[in-house]
Amino acid sequence: MPATITLSNLSWSTPEGRPLFSHLDLSFGLERTGLVGRNGVGKTTLLGLIAGEIPPQTGAVSVGGSLGILRQSVQVAPGATVADLFGLTGALALLRRAEAGEADADELATADWTLEARLASALTRAGLDAEGGTLLASLSGGQRTRAGLAALVFSEPDFLILDEPTNNLDREGREAVITLLAGWQAGAVIVSHDRELLETMDAIVELTTLDATRYGGNWSRYRERKALELAAIRHDLADAEKRVAEVISSAQMAVERQARRNSVGKKMAAKGDMPRIMLGGLKEKSETTSANNARLAEHRRAQALGAAAAAREQIEVLQPLSVTLAPTNLPASRVVLRLDGVTAGYRPEEPVIRDLSLQITGPERIGLTGPNGSGKTTLLALITGALRPWAGSVQVMVPFAMLDQQVSLLDPRLSIRDNFRRLNPGTNENTCRAALARFMFRADAALQLVSTLSGGQMLRAGLACVLGGPMPPSLLILDEPTNHLDLDSIAAVESGLRAYDGALLVVSHDEAFLAGIGVSRRVDLASGAR
Structure with missing residues (x-):
């Protein structure tokens, strides 16, 4: 019987009572499936239900086959090695004893002499220069993620269950993971906003x-x-709204016709041309007709409004988000940023940045790239003034804003609305609410405390507060802006940044994002000395 994952009539709500799924029916077969959706819609919860870590509130989850589960961060026990992660510590120790002539006949019969070669092959496929005895603590977070994925693939489960496997990886790590999963032949359910990874999927579940x-x-x-669905829903919405207008117009015409008939009856009664009993019957019939017409008109109106509301709800789900921004009017000849011969670091004997010179002029869009540890964060700290250079000079000539991965410019004690008003003094309530709505913080959503937001929501809030005001900065610095955004939010941010007429300096390993915002120049810190 083929391995499958089946969700039947599944419902689940948050502890606060907010429903995530209602009567969900879904199945996964032996193919690679990308699971996408907006932040907060329940993707990670769904993985937890599949993995058996969260019990369903109603309905059932049936898993036929073995699961290999990778968390967003690989936990490291003190002294743990790569072999421990693969579950091969005992088997490798047996090989060492066998090589030393210390294994008995029974142990030799169970020894797997291909194990070391297969382990080395798995690590190489993940792009890791490591061995079974390598301490996990000596690896970076991204390297541990790759090692964890290599260990899952090595164990050959029927299904891989992965939550954002390329998040926080540098370019080399992303490419290794994408290549590894592109060659996976069994089942996989992968939550991701990485469009390069999603291009290798066999199916997408939204x-x-x-x-x-x-x-x-x-x-x-x-x-x-x-895109086809959106066009069809827009057509349905236009038809529904046309029907609402027709129903309202028809009801009004019916009321006017009945009013004219009633007027004729009143005139006849006034002349005394009709017996009293007949007048009473006509009056009763008129009142009955009016009531019936009113009920029928209200029924048709309710139906038409319901169809229009359903179409609008679909539009809300399908409509790609768009963001419009006020202009900065940055001149093309204006020098925005200049670094001359900058050397800096944290230990005198270990400079991270060496003799770096860089100039940004006008509304240039520059991608700052390089592997983890190459100095990207250090360079941003120099530009923002958080770190002083040992040698050389750093000059920022225009107003700027920096959105780091923690979005530290937001006060976590305040609401999104209050942060916007704090960072954009003098703006009125209407301007504030309109700006926040463009970044999907509508109505009461704008009143959420920043401390309660998810990572993706916090970055959206930061972008709204910095770019949504009447005077956005002439230089915007972004540090891995897509790490915690869902795909719709990434599309919205790309749309907004394409409309932004200031200078951009962006740290990102997301090639699709860099292309989407029109980055035209790269500064690669991979080489060490510049």
Whole structure:
């Protein structure tokens, strides 16, 4: 019997009572499936239900086959090695004893002499220069993620269950993971906003507040289908709104016709041309007709309004987000940033940045790239003034804003609305609410405390507060802006940044994002000395 994962009539709500799924029916077969959806819609919760870490409140989860589960961060026990992560510590120790002539006949019969070669092959496929005895604590977070994925693939489960496997990885790590998963032949359910990874999927499942929908094919095929669905829903909405107008117009005409008939009856009664009993019957019939017409008109109006509301709800789910920004009017000749011969670091004997010179002029869009540890964060600290150079000079000539991965410019004690008013003094309530709505913080959502936001929501709030005001900065510095954003939010941010007429300096390993915002120049810190 083929391995499958089946969700039947599944419902689950948050502890606060907010429903995530209602009567969800979904199945996964032996193919690679990308699970997408807006932040907060329940993707990670769904993985927890599949993995058995969260019990369903109603409905059932049936798993036929073995699961290999990778968390967003690989936990490291003191002294743990790569072999421990693979579950091979005992088997490798047996090989050492066998090589030393210390293993008995029974142990030799169980020894796997291909084990070391297969372990080395798995680590190489993950792009890791490591061995079984390598301490996990000596690896970076991204390297541990790759080691964890290599260990899962090595164990050959029927399904991989992965939550954002390329998040926080540098370019080399992302490419290694994407290549590894592109060659995976069994089942996989992968939550991701990495469009390069999603291009290698066999199917996409989109989770929304309404339902889960499966689309065959990769990310590009999914986007094509979504565009067609959006066009169809827009057509349905236009028809529904036309029907509402027709129903209202028809009801008004019926009221006017009945009023004219009633007027004729009153005139006849005034002349005394009709017996009293007949007049009473006509009056009763008129009142009955008016009541029936009113009920029928209200029924048709309710139906038409319901159809329009349903179409608008679908538009809300399908409509790609768009962001418009006020201009900075940055002149093309204005020098925005200049670094001359900068050397800096944290230990005198170990400079991170060596003799770096860089100039940004006008509304340039620069991507700052390089592997983890190459000095990108250090360079941003120099530009923002958080770190002083040992040699050389750093000059920022225009107003700027920096959004780090913690979005530390927001006060966690305040609401999104209050942060906007604090960072954009003099703006009125209407301007504030309109700006926040463009970044998906509508109505009461704008009143959420920043301390209660998810990572993706916090970055959206930071972008709204910095870019949504009437005078956005001439230089915007972003540090890995897509790490915690869902795909719709990434699309919205790309749209906004394409409309931004200031200078951009962006640290990102997301090549699709860099292309989407029109980055035209790269500064690669991979080489050490510049």
